[in-house]
Amino acid sequence: MRVSQSVARTFQTLCNASARQQLQQCSNRRCSVQAARKKTVSETPIIGTSLPPTIQLGDSPQQSPFYETPEIIINETRIQEQTMAARRSEVRSKIREIEERTGKIPLVDSFARVHNYLRISLTETCNFSCSYCMPAGGVDGHSKSDLMTNEEIIVLARVFARRGINKIRLTGGEPTLRKDLHKLIAELKKIDGIDDIGITTNGLILGRQLDQLKAAGLDKINISLDTLIPRRFEQMTKVFGFEKVFKAIDATEAAYGRVKVNVVVIRGFNTDELTSFVHATKNRNWDVRFIEFMPFGGNDFKDDKFVGYSEQLEIIRKDFGNQIVRLQDSPNDTSKAYKIIGHRGQFGFISSMSDNFCSTCNRVRLTANGNLKVCLHSNAEVSLVDALRRGGTERNVEEIIEKALWKKKAEHAGLEMLPHMENRPMVLIGG
Numbered sequence: 381m382r383v384s385q386s387v388a389r390t391f392q393t394l395c396n397a398s399a400r401q402q403l404q405q406c407s408n409r410r411c412s413v414q415a416a417r418k419k420t421v422s423e424t425p426i427i428g429t430s431l432p433p434t435i436q437l438g439d440s441p442q443q444s445p446f447y448e449t450p451e452i453i454i455n456e457t458r459i460q461e462q463t464m465a466a467r468r469s470e471v472r473s474k475i476r477e478i479e480e481r482t483g484k485i486p487l488v489d490s491f492a493r494v495h496n497y498l499r500i501s502l503t504e505t506c507n508f509s510c511s512y513c514m515p516a517g518g519v520d521g522h523s524k525s526d527l528m529t530n531e532e533i534i535v536l537a538r539v540f541a542r543r544g545i546n547k548i549r550l551t552g553g554e555p556t557l558r559k560d561l562h563k564l565i566a567e568l569k570k571i572d573g574i575d576d577i578g579i580t581t582n583g584l585i586l587g588r589q590l591d592q593l594k595a596a597g598l599d600k601i602n603i604s605l606d607t608l609i610p611r612r613f614e615q616m617t618k619v620f621g622f623e624k625v626f627k628a629i630d631a632t633e634a635a636y637g638r639v640k641v642n643v644v645v646i647r648g649f650n651t652d653e654l655t656s657f658v659h660a661t662k663n664r665n666w667d668v669r670f671i672e673f674m675p676f677g678g679n680d681f682k683d684d685k686f687v688g689y690s691e692q693l694e695i696i697r698k699d700f701g702n703q704i705v706r707l708q709d710s711p712n713d714t715s716k717a718y719k720i721i722g723h724r725g726q727f728g729f730i731s732s733m734s735d736n737f738c739s740t741c742n743r744v745r746l747t748a749n750g751n752l753k754v755c756l757h758s759n760a761e762v763s764l765v766d767a768l769r770r771g772g773t774e775r776n777v778e779e780i781i782e783k784a785l786w787k788k789k790a791e792h793a794g795l796e797m798l799p800h801m802e803n804r805p806m807v808l809i810g811g
């Protein structure tokens with residue numbers, strides 16, 4: 381298929397499938413039209429939605445069950461039409477430019493954001509019970525048969541890779557609890573186009589797997605450690621494991637040369653340790669990432685526990701003053717990177733709530749039960765695994781991904797709204 385034809389087909393299918401949806405979105409966060417509509421836009425989850433077995437998605441938009449007639453735009457204002465036209469044109473040229481350069485039709489949403497990063501949750505279970513992640517009463521996970529098999533993960537990863545995903549991060553629950561994790565990594569690594577595989581782990585049982593995972597091709601490891609005080613660690617995780625995790629961080633640094641250490645900052649729990657973490661970067665090649673506390677289903681988020689990144693930076697400034705240097709961030713970095721002059725490691729802030737990075741978002745997520753989640757903070761989901769299990773082709777799956785991505789919002793709903801919106805508990809998403 382010639383480039384221009386394939387771009388046109390992909391683009392037209394997307395446009396027709398969700399014209400109404402797009403008119404409910406606006407890239408201008410202060411847009412009053414959007415604000416008024418936000419109140420009426422349904423956030424209905426589509427968990428488990430899959431193609432009915434009798435419906436085949438065809439090449440023509442009119443054959444699609446998602447097709448909506450163009451009349452719906454007639455009553456929309458001229459400004460909205462112009463905005464949409466400009467966005468469509470931007471998307472079209474971005475798809476064309478990338479396809480000509482790479483030979484792949486990229487996953488582009490209606491805000492022209494190109495998605496090349498897939499986060500895959502491998503399990504819904506965890507050996508910790510951190511209050512910001514696991515609801516107090518635990519979670520009702522899916523049955524084992526609902527969760528993706530290794531084979532299904534590989535098929536889906538291959539579909540994403542064909543559409544330009546080149547970076548995968550394995551999450552959970554706790555991903556190191558997944559049986560034969562190293563075998564899965566080795567298989568993912570063989571997929572054409574995947575050149576970076578990372579994992580985010582709590583580190584408790586990482587030590588005994590580290591060599592095997594590295595040999596399988598694991599490129600990067602992020603380890604969560606919210607406190608440097610063993611007693612607090614036990615209070616947060618409900619597990620006696622501080623030493624094991626600390627050793628795993630050291631072992632990872634030794635094996636990989638550096639390690640990312642994730643710290644969720646919670647007022648009343650660890651704000652007095654921010655400078656200790658920064659001191660730890662003096663002789664260790666740690667990249668400490670201070671993550672703003674985020675509201676998720678059933679977690680213990682409260683406004684007064686939230687500490688924005690500028691306040692975190694001020695706390696650190698009190699100790700380090702003008703020794704702090706701002707580093708250059710890469711285009712899709714979620715962290716604002718800093719360093720103390722003379723320190724081996726660095727630190728940064730993931731300001732998801734107070735200064736979000738949605739405008740450069742390049743990520744999508746697969747939950748352990750095979751649902752695609754195009755945004756961490758939206759409860760809209762669509763099952764990719766159901767489509768496979770009902771005999772759908774890989775092309776069917778691609779079309780489901782395209783349509784879901786096209787509905788991705790410009791940004792999350794913000795700190796005022798999110799605590800009141802439904803979403804999965806973090807342990808069932810993977811962060």
Ligand code: SF4
Pocket residue numbers: 736737738739741742743754755756757758789790791792
């Ligand atoms: S909130 Fe959603 S849009 Fe924003 S960065 Fe996260 S996943 Fe992307």
